[in-house]
Amino acid sequence: MANAKDKALPKLLVVEDDEGLQAQLKWAYEDFDVTIAGSREAAIAALRAEEPAVVTLDLGLPPDPDGVSEGLAVLDAIMAIKPDTKVIVASGHGARESALGAIARGAYDFYQKPVDIDTLGLIVRRAFNLHAIEAENARLADRVGDDKTVLGTMITGAPEMAKVARTIERVANTSVSVMLLGASGTGKELLARGLHESSDRSDRPFVAINCAAIPENLLESELFGHEKGAFTGAVKTTEGKIEQAHGGTLFLDEVGDIPLPLQVKLLRFLQERVIERIGGRKQIDVDVRIVCATHQNLEQMTADGRFREDLFYRLAEIVVKIPSLAERPGDATLLAKAFLQRFAAEMNPQVKGFAPDALSAIDSWNWPGNVRELENRVKRAVIMADARLVSAADLDLESEEDGEGEVLNLKAAREQSDRKVIRHALARTEGNISSTARMLGISRPTLYDLLKQYDLQS
Incomplete structure (x- = not known):
């Protein structure tokens, strides 16, 4: 029986019918809560019961161990039941085409057999990281408007x-x-x-x-x-x-x-x-x-x-x-998340949030067309995006220099810069002080002092 510590571990489902490989993979992933399944029925049951964030899937499952039909059926079921799952498929020698076909059907990545445990481990950890980013994007999108709406x-x-x-x-x-x-x-x-x-x-x-x-x-x-x-x-x-x-x-x-x-x-x-x-x-x-x-x-x-x-x-x-939107530091990020949530639901449900480079581009852009330009760019990006996270390229944005007037007084320039960066960070983290402090690379007491010094709302 799993102990309390195990329950807190990230959940990984390994769909593999080779018992020797099952044991090897379970041993290799001690830092994950691993569930093993050797058939389509067992895999779907484990998916419903455990709701793993990441699945490794051998496409060659019985009763079609030499083909991919059974493995692809499992993939389709996973995408239908829990589409945010990151599925990593295994491909044998010469089966790259099948792996690419699986990615077209919603798989996250693939690995080559025979298995290199270290390489697969990197892919699995990257998948968990991406899943966590998408989950955080969704959580923040749900919070948009909670305490940020007026009129x-x-x-x-x-x-x-x-x-x-x-x-x-x-x-x-x-x-x-x-x-x-x-x-x-x-x-x-x-x-x-x-x-x-x-x-x-x-x-x-x-x-x-x-x-x-x-x-x-x-x-x-x-x-x-x-x-x-x-x-x-x-x-x-x-x-x-x-x-x-x-x-x-x-x-x-x-x-x-x-x-x-x-x-x-x-x-x-x-x-x-x-x-x-x-x-x-x-x-x-x-x-x-x-x-x-x-x-x-x-x-x-x-x-x-x-x-x-x-x-x-x-x-x-x-x-x-x-x-103007450029005079409202942090609002571009808040509005972009709200627009993405609305347009993704209407037009492209696979889109779950913004990649880090997109958030940076949104923060740094001057928005000459204000909220209307932001809304149009997000709408177009959601429609055209191929991945689950909208990138800066999807938004067609490149960083530009700040358009603010030149400040020659060093103290005033420092204060102006501090205010802007802190407000951007607060917007990114939805006002979470701990996350904001981590993002800025300072301690919480220092951040509280700065908020008080600059009279900024958290």
Whole structure:
């Protein structure tokens, strides 16, 4: 009977019908909890009972000891029952083709017979290491969002975004107009939805319109609606987006693209809270909360006469500036894990996580396209990945130099570097202090001192 110490050992299943080799392999792997099986039925029973992380499999099992049909049947069963198992198949002389075929069916690696115990031992240990990495990736992916979500759905561990979220939560139940300023891809619509869901209007409509995506001659109709016969093609009376959002929230994305003549009509609505459809004479009362967003410099546009100053101040009662992804150290890793978990489930279930080089590349990339670029790269990588761990090559990323401004003061440069590295490490380990300290090569007390010194959240 296995003792308590044995139960803690990594579990290895050896599927081999040669009794002499069975004994040799069991003796060679004293640091593993080894189970021996000599047939398909015994192998499947052991797989279900023991759930080993790694299996060594002789393809030549009875009743087909000179072929591979029985061994491949065992492999198929393992992949169906426990697909995360690392299966290492044995191939005889001249049977390399069969081994490669087994890898195509899900095997991790193969070894040549007669067995070299040391070589096989290296392959087995490498398989256990990879299984552990994948299991850790899965565990971290399950934890993504546990304590890292704000406004219900937005994932972040960065104080910069937490501050944005707190601002939005504070103004959610007021009636003030909110302007979200940020680069393309930073999540302006997600924040607008979060504001709506946090408000007392959450049970009413959230209506979004991208003012830059609609031709100028159609934008007025989209916003204010039109009466039947108001213009050629107006075959029925249609409510505009403002009217559709009655009682709820209207999100005007890229508000800087609204043409000046239409800005006048929008200003009148904001002042009087009534609209008239195109071709109509009836005034319609509308109760709606306005949230708008732009990546443009509206203050400069106002100075240049391209945006009405009075409209700007109506829309910008509260201005919220959204940091770029590069200004949120650690968030790229958190978001990438969440995206991978979602896309793998939908498109490529064999993908289980990121390889170390991918995590390093994600950390070091500047993300000019922000969260949208990250999401697109992860989605493409999951679809195209051949292995279970997405690599930097799958993401099509190469490390680049930090884009931060040059810091000439050594103390300031050291602090800036320390803050960034610590926050990246905290993101990698999901805030686990012991793991973070190990990753940084420092003791836990030293890490606690640094967290306190730099006022960093763990």
